Amino acid sequence: MALVEVKVPDIGDFDEVAVIELMVKVGDTIKAEQSLITVESDKAAMEIPSSTAGVVKELRVKLGDKVKQGSVVLVLEASGAVSVPAEVPAAAAPAAAPAVQSAPVAAPATDAAVSVTSSMVAATPAHNPGAPTLGLPHASPSVRKFARELGVPLEEVKGNGPKGRISQDDVQAFTKDVMAGATQTKAQAAKAPAGGDGAALGLIPWPKVDFAKFGPIERKEMGRIKKISGANLLRNAIMIPAVTNHDDADITELEAFRVSTNKENEKSGVKVTMLAFLIKACVAALKKYPEFNSSLDGDAIVYKNYWHIGFAADTPNGLMVPVIRDADKKGILQISQEMGELAKKARDGKLGPAEMTGATFTISSLGGIGGKYFTPIINAPEVAILGVCKSTQEPVWDGKQFVPRLMLPLSLTWDHRVIDGAAAARFNAYLGQILGDFRRVLL
Numbered sequence: 001m002a003l004v005e006v007k008v009p010d011i012g013d014f015d016e017v018a019v020i021e022l023m024v025k026v027g028d029t030i031k032a033e034q035s036l037i038t039v040e041s042d043k044a045a046m047e048i049p050s051s052t053a054g055v056v057k058e059l060r061v062k063l064g065d066k067v068k069q070g071s072v073v074l075v076l077e078a079s080g081a082v083s084v085p086a087e088v089p090a091a092a093a094p095a096a097a098p099a100v101q102s103a104p105v106a107a108p109a110t111d112a113a114v115s116v117t118s119s120m121v122a123a124t125p126a127h128n129p130g131a132p133t134l135g136l137p138h139a140s141p142s143v144r145k146f147a148r149e150l151g152v153p154l155e156e157v158k159g160n161g162p163k164g165r166i167s168q169d170d171v172q173a174f175t176k177d178v179m180a181g182a183t184q185t186k187a188q189a190a191k192a193p194a195g196g197d198g199a200a201l202g203l204i205p206w207p208k209v210d211f212a213k214f215g216p217i218e219r220k221e222m223g224r225i226k227k228i229s230g231a232n233l234l235r236n237a238i239m240i241p242a243v244t245n246h247d248d249a250d251i252t253e254l255e256a257f258r259v260s261t262n263k264e265n266e267k268s269g270v271k272v273t274m275l276a277f278l279i280k281a282c283v284a285a286l287k288k289y290p291e292f293n294s295s296l297d298g299d300a301i302v303y304k305n306y307w308h309i310g311f312a313a314d315t316p317n318g319l320m321v322p323v324i325r326d327a328d329k330k331g332i333l334q335i336s337q338e339m340g341e342l343a344k345k346a347r348d349g350k351l352g353p354a355e356m357t358g359a360t361f362t363i364s365s366l367g368g369i370g371g372k373y374f375t376p377i378i379n380a381p382e383v384a385i386l387g388v389c390k391s392t393q394e395p396v397w398d399g400k401q402f403v404p405r406l407m408l409p410l411s412l413t414w415d416h417r418v419i420d421g422a423a424a425a426r427f428n429a430y431l432g433q434i435l436g437d438f439r440r441v442l443l
């Protein structure tokens, strides 16, 4: 292993500066570009990074020492190839930023502030001046002290200063976010229960990316509803062994009936929607296949003898699921009218808790928007959900020829603990039959 002297690089116009902070000690394993010491002139403080990775063998400076370009900071046992010196982060000294190497890639070894005391290693190209400093915190000593006093892990704070430098404001904002529960420290995350993050599930941590490095960004906190529904969706996606069956229903006649009904009822102000027919059709299928209208309770399955159907509504505040109660007892016109009212209330943020609870099955319709199929997430403790996409004219073989038919894509997601694949296929097929000939609802 090569022993390497790490020296103070070009620090600009300063003759001598005082060492005010030692950030490593003998025996520490350090990474290339890790900050080693902080020095301070009468104008600014700056950190001196290591040009090389390795293990600290000897510290050649102590607090209060005066150093200048070329002073040996420490001796390292290098763990890899040795590079020429890292630049001092310019952001460390806003008032008097030290000069940095402007074209370090082809810098000859003789320019290096690192001298190799063994013949084993050769200088490699210097680091990219714009490159991140391996996630190590860049902050002034006073900000470091401030973070230490608050117990804030500085390496987890995103610096918004030049070159990612962390300011006192950044530390304060991080602290506020942690207190408000909007973010977690790594230590908190490691203790979080299953579902809170992946740690308890043995998953690797969520990637922490400084997106601003790749282009302009804008950060917006999520609204309350999005946060709540996000937590529910995560739990449901993780805890339910869910399977989705896709199918098509021929709604050619049903759509013609819907359109003519709406023409006849033009003056009533109530628009009959395809979703209302779907709710009614689902009730018929749920009655025929009661396990789809159940919930799991420990080792028991609870079958419900009521049919309350939730429907996903897209609102400016996020996804909400109003519920049509006793859909089995209501006609298409009443369901259409209630749906319109509930969807409006949802968009206006005026839904009461009673209007969002108690569903036994949910329909999520993207039919007004588009798409072919998707895999909706079950709204626990329900055990199934129907996703509906936009109907399109398709060529369908009638035994003699292809004929144009209006086909509605259906995606049924179901909980495999309660429902078997065959039952799901039957449910979808039956739903298709009803939508194909709505008179079956009466049977």
Ligand code: CAO
Pocket (backbone or CB within 6 Å): 273, 274, 275, 276, 311, 312, 313, 314, 315, 319, 343, 364, 365, 366, 367, 368, 369, 376, 377, 388, 389, 390, 391, 392, 408
């Ligand atoms: N195929 C083709 N067209 C359809 C259709 C379908 N399956 N479903 C609806 N349409 C048409 C309607 O007929 C209507 O057309 P006209 O204006 O010409 O009459 C148009 O699409 C708009 O319908 P709509 O969306 O206003 O009404 P709706 O009853 O279909 O849906 C509601 C109401 C509240 C469900 C809907 O507004 C909504 O919020 N959808 C999004 C739900 C969602 O986000 N789901 C995803 C959850 S998973 O993240």
